[in-house]
Amino acid sequence: MNVEDEDERFRAEVRSFIAERAPRLRMSEGTRAPRDAGEEREIRGWLGALYEAGHLGAGWPPEWGGRPDHRPTRDLILMEELFRARAYRPLDQVMLASHEILEFGTEAQKRAYLPRIRSGEHIWCQLFSEPDAGSDLASLRTRADASGDGFVVTGQKVWCTDGHWADMGMLLARTDPAAERHAGLTAFVVPMDSPGITVRPIREMTGSAEFCEVFLDEVRLTSENVLGPVGGGWSVINSGLASERAFVGANAVQLEMMYDDLVALARAARLPDGSRAIDQESVQATLAELLARTEAAKLIVQDTVRRIVSDEEHPADGPVAKLVYTELNVELCERALGIVASAAHVDESDREVVERWYEAFLWSRALTVSGGASEIMRGIIGRQLLGLPRA
Ligand SMILES: Cc1cc2nc3c(=O)[nH]c(=O)nc-3n(C[C@H](O)[C@H](O)[C@H](O)COP(=O)(O)OP(=O)(O)OC[C@H]3O[C@@H](n4cnc5c(N)ncnc54)[C@H](O)[C@@H]3O)c2cc1C
Known part of the structure; x- marks a missing residue:
């Protein structure tokens, strides 16, 4: 075969x-x-x-x-x-943690954590961002001070996806405040029920709580909790983030599904005179334009995947694919809500499509921030692809 x-x-x-x-x-x-x-x-x-x-x-x-x-x-x-x-x-966080443990873990760490990931017993979260360290993650201030055989960790993390039900956290903390800022960071594997950890879910405008604030107050960790070399945390977490690339192609499928949902919505939405939104010339023009952009985005994403799979990837490929996908996602959502807003009613049988659009709209901005904000992606594209100087 x-x-x-x-x-x-x-x-x-x-x-x-x-x-x-x-x-x-x-x-x-x-x-x-x-x-x-x-x-x-x-x-x-x-x-x-x-x-x-x-x-x-x-x-x-x-x-x-x-x-x-x-x-x-x-x-x-x-x-x-x-x-x-x-x-x-x-869950992205679980896949990233697996990758980091496989690449940097000791035999004992692999034995302790990998089977529990495979069985679904352990859910992981990422304890990276802080109130004053997001895009510029290397400025983070959570301290892990050496103490005896281990470390004492104190600081605050934020936007930790799934922190409230995670069993384990992948933590990035500063172990050497005197070192060059990337070099002073270390990665740790942390049981989320460790004494000194407080997790507070954050309620979002979708009504759900997907993220948490996590407070670390003199949390005691041993050298067995260190993942990779002390001072090598930046490489550990970046290797994990790079492993997400292979999944970017699924975004093309999602754009296709969103476009189909947009057409379904335009068919279901009735204007005050009883006509269907899809019969309006302006709506047809919108659908035609978005179809062209969806097809273009799919080609860009598929091209990125082809290069990833054949190991010919350019450093700007991921940022280009992410930018195209997330920004078009926002626009599809905005245009869909425009159709809903102009409609007098939507056929009851298509209520589910409308619900999906409301939720997709509320979530769409988050995608332009997670995994590197759009402005950061544009900066990378400018420097790596176009050769522009750093601003
Ligand atoms: C869905 C989602 C899931 C997340 N999950 C996690 C998680 O599990 N664990 C975790 O630790 N964090 C998580 N985060 C946090 C995420 O990593 C940060 O939100 C992101 O890095 C941006 O940081 P910030 O929110 O502090 O914004 P900031 O870095 O303060 O940025 C604010 C604005 O300024 C712009 N900006 C910043 N620097 C520059 C620059 N140099 N040039 C141009 N513009 C700039 C940004 O683009 C943005 O528009 C998640 C976020 C989202 C939305």
Whole structure:
């Protein structure tokens, strides 16, 4: 069987696995944290099932559960199918932590954490951003001071996705205030129930609480909690962030689905005179323009994926794909709400589409900030692709 046929067989296998096993949760882009213990059980069970079936974590070394026949395109296929089915997706924080532990962990750390990730027992969060350190993360002030065999950590973190139900946190803290600022940082693996940790969920405008503030007050860690070299934390977390790239292609599927939803909305929305929004010339012009931009964005994203898979990636590829996807996502949401605003009513049978648009709109700005804000992406593109001088 050739590679394409094998991938198609894998796609069919994943699709039926999702149809049979994915929990039916009422999730949307902006509300993915479990609302109660039952949902949490289902999510952990689902993540565990994806690992057990060899769909998730397939790229890990075989001794830690990876598949010898794994190819990066399969990660993409899995993500595309999860998007298409609107099924619960693997948590970025967990995938990033796995990658960092596989690359930098000691044997003891791998034994302690990797099987618990695979079983769904451990959910991870990232304790990086602080009230005064986001885009400029290297300015963070949380201190991890050496004490005996270990460290005492004090500081405040913010925007920690899933912090309120995570079992473990990947922490970046300053161990050497005298060193050059990137060199003075160390990565730690931290049990979230450690004495001295207080987690406060932040309620967002979607109504859900996806993020947390996390306060660390003299939290005691041992040298076994250090991930990678002391002073090497910057490389540890950046290696993890780079591992997200292979999943960027699924964004093309999401744009396609959003565009289809926009057409469905324009069909369902009725103007005050009873006509359908889609019959208006101005709405048709909007749909045509957005179709062209969606197709262009898909081509850019697919081109990025092709280069990632063949190891020909340019440093600006990720930022270009992220910028195009997230900014178009915002615009699709704004145009959709424009159609809703001009409508007298929307056919009851299409209520679900309208709900999806409201939620997507409220969440869309977050995507232009997470994983590097649009302005930061533009800066990277300017310097790395266009060769412009640093401002
Ligand atoms: C959905 C989501 C999930 C997140 N999850 C996590 C998580 O799990 N763990 C975690 O630690 N953090 C998380 N974050 C936080 C995220 O990493 C930060 O929000 C991000 O790095 C931006 O930092 P900031 O919010 O402090 O904004 P700032 O850095 O203060 O930026 C504010 C504005 O100034 C602009 N700006 C800043 N510097 C420059 C510059 N040099 N040039 C031009 N413009 C600039 C920015 O683009 C932005 O518009 C998450 C954020 C979001 C939205």
